[in-house]
Amino acid sequence: xxxxxxxxxxxxxxxxxxxxxxxxxxxQAAGELMSQKDRYLFPSLAVSAKALWLSLPELFQGTVSSMxxxxxxxxxxxxxxxxxxxxxxTTDWLQRAFTPFARVAAPIPPTIYIxxxxxxxxxxxLSAIFVVFIGAFWPIxxxxxxxxxxxxxxxxDDAHILGLSRFEYRWRIVFPSALPHSFSGMAVGLALAYIxxxxxxxxxxxxxxxxxxxxxxxxxxxxxxxxxxxxxxLITFLSMKALEKIRERILFWVx
Amino acid sequence: MALSRTQTLAERxxxxxxxxxxxxxxxxxxxxxxxxxxxxxxxxxLLGPSGSGKTTLLRLVAGIETPARGRITLNGRxxxxxxxxxxxxxxxxxxFPWMNLLNNISLAIGRVYPGLKRPEKRQLAEDYLAMVGLxxxxxxxxxxxxxxxxxxxxxxxxxxMGSPFLLMDEPFGALDPVNxxxxxxxxxxxxxxxxxxxTVVFVTHDMDEAIYLGDRVVILGSFPGRIIAEVxxxxxxxxSRQSYLTAPRFKELRGRMLEYFQxxxxxxxxxxNTIWSTRExx
Numbered sequence: 001x002x003x004x005x006x007x008x009x010x011x012x013x014x015x016x017x018x019x020x021x022x023x024x025x026x027x028q029a030a031g032e033l034m035s036q037k038d039r040y041l042f043p044s045l046a047v048s049a050k051a052l053w054l055s056l057p058e059l060f061q062g063t064v065s066s067m068x069x070x071x072x073x074x075x076x077x078x079x080x081x082x083x084x085x086x087x088x089x090t091t092d093w094l095q096r097a098f099t100p101f102a103r104v105a106a107p108i109p110p111t112i113y114i115x116x117x118x119x120x121x122x123x124x125x126l127s128a129i130f131v132v133f134i135g136a137f138w139p140i141x142x143x144x145x146x147x148x149x150x151x152x153x154x155x156x157d158d159a160h161i162l163g164l165s166r167f168e169y170r171w172r173i174v175f176p177s178a179l180p181h182s183f184s185g186m187a188v189g190l191a192l193a194y195i196x197x198x199x200x201x202x203x204x205x206x207x208x209x210x211x212x213x214x215x216x217x218x219x220x221x222x223x224x225x226x227x228x229x230x231x232x233x234l235i236t237f238l239s240m241k242a243l244e245k246i247r248e249r250i251l252f253w254v255x
Numbered sequence: 256m257a258l259s260r261t262q263t264l265a266e267r268x269x270x271x272x273x274x275x276x277x278x279x280x281x282x283x284x285x286x287x288x289x290x291x292x293x294x295x296x297x298x299x300x301l302l303g304p305s306g307s308g309k310t311t312l313l314r315l316v317a318g319i320e321t322p323a324r325g326r327i328t329l330n331g332r333x334x335x336x337x338x339x340x341x342x343x344x345x346x347x348x349x350x351f352p353w354m355n356l357l358n359n360i361s362l363a364i365g366r367v368y369p370g371l372k373r374p375e376k377r378q379l380a381e382d383y384l385a386m387v388g389l390x391x392x393x394x395x396x397x398x399x400x401x402x403x404x405x406x407x408x409x410x411x412x413x414x415x416m417g418s419p420f421l422l423m424d425e426p427f428g429a430l431d432p433v434n435x436x437x438x439x440x441x442x443x444x445x446x447x448x449x450x451x452x453x454t455v456v457f458v459t460h461d462m463d464e465a466i467y468l469g470d471r472v473v474i475l476g477s478f479p480g481r482i483i484a485e486v487x488x489x490x491x492x493x494x495s496r497q498s499y500l501t502a503p504r505f506k507e508l509r510g511r512m513l514e515y516f517q518x519x520x521x522x523x524x525x526x527x528n529t530i531w532s533t534r535e536x537x
Binding site: 154155157158160161162163164172173176252253 | 314319338340345349351352362363397398
């Protein structure tokens with residue numbers, strides 16, 4: 001086999017890893033080649049990795065603190081978004097009443113609530129939970145409602161024939177049928193939740209992932225900042241992956 | 256039993272009565288002045304091309320839609336809403352994909368016997384599955400089954416609802432010919448053993464299927480849907496496919512029905528498009 005074919009055979013299927021490796025290599029090379037002054041602003045791979053390693057305990061604590069905001073806010077958004085989405089999607093008058101308000105309220109960027117929420121609520125944590133909740137709620141609600149409206153006619157006919165009650169229809173038919181839509185909304189909601197979480201923490205927290213990056217920015221400790229960014233990215237990635245795995249298990253019938 | 260069922264059928268009361276029913280959709284008349292009398296235990300084939308409103312008629316009987324004019328009564332009760340009075344089987348095997356077969360059937364059983372405990376419901380569901388030849392497969396999900404098997408489960412579920420009326424909307428239309436014949440025989444098997452006797456309204460656009468299965472074939476024309484003709488199928492049961500399809504009487508029935516169809520088509524064409532059938536041209 002020619003050399004080029006051998007190389008191709010090894011690379012096939014692993015192009016993703018190769019790309020990431022290339023980026024990492026570029027980063028390290030850039031670090032070596034930069035002037036002393038620039039090296040201060042753009043820490044090399046080695047320096048950032050060391051900072052990451054040293055900050056792990058602090059980062060871990062920050063994660064725990066952030067989770068105390070993210071999890072309550074996100075779970076509340078999931079529960080309320082799905083329930084309200086199903087109700088609005090299956091009740092005509094509710095749909096007519098709520099839709100105009102939803103059209104106006106949903107697009108408001110939740111970041112704009114942050115200062116007011118901080119001023120209004122008793123603790124910072126509460127205000128952050130509130131903002132995370134608002135951010136995740138709308139995509140989950142809108143997608144679930146769309147899923148409820150899109151229930152195939154034959155399921156509705158079946159439920160009619162079987163004589164199911166309104167509650168049973170919503171719980172056994174509409175809810176499972178709309179779940180794929182709900183999960184799309186949940187993925188978007190999770191991404192938004194992380195964005196809002198970190199922004200809120202930049203503002204006013206005294207612990208947490210966003211706080212970590214802001215704190216070391218105040219000290220101009222760039223290696224630690226970069227470490228914080230990488231770490232936060234990793235946490236977000238793992239969360240989305242977890243959501244995906246949950247989705248696969250629950251939506252076993254969707255091909 | 257070699258006795259012709261049509262003899263004893265005439266003595267039975269009318270379970271399903273359709274009186275002067277009309278239905279329109281978006282301004283177009285879909286059904287016009289439908290009058291029908293179906294006897295208890297009768298197997299009625301509703302034959303018609305697309306546009307004849309046969310699915311609509313079935314939905315009216317089931318109570319999913321309400322007629323614009325006229326009235327439908329089932330065993331004396333006027334149909335005013337679905338509420339689980341008829342069993343129905345649709346063409347696109349509408350089982351719920353997130354429930355396994357037993358749970359799908361148990362849903363219907365729960366309608367009839369609301370007080371029944373879960374294990375008992377499950378046992379009953381197993382019995383219905385066995386009736387359609389799928390015993391032991393209860394824990395499987397619809398997406399794991401072929402089309403023919405899913406339709407069997409749909410029939411089992413319709414039976415589990417325990418209604419004296421079984422409505423079927425081209426249930427075998429999406430199946431290959433082999434599966435279709437198997438399921439036709441299964442349907443007749445299950446229907447003839449049902450006690451008390453079930454009244455079946457079977458919608459199809461397949462003439463052979465309509466004649467093979469039915470005690471009577473009601474032919475619908477299209478645009479708008481109305482009854483063109485009624486043909487009694489006085490073949491004795493049980494019917495064997497072999498002798499049945501070669502019998503000259505069958506060919507005669509088939510020929511007569513084709514005539515009705517063609518006559519209707521020509522009438523419609525003449526009325527709408529002024530195509531002259533008795534002069535030069537078509």
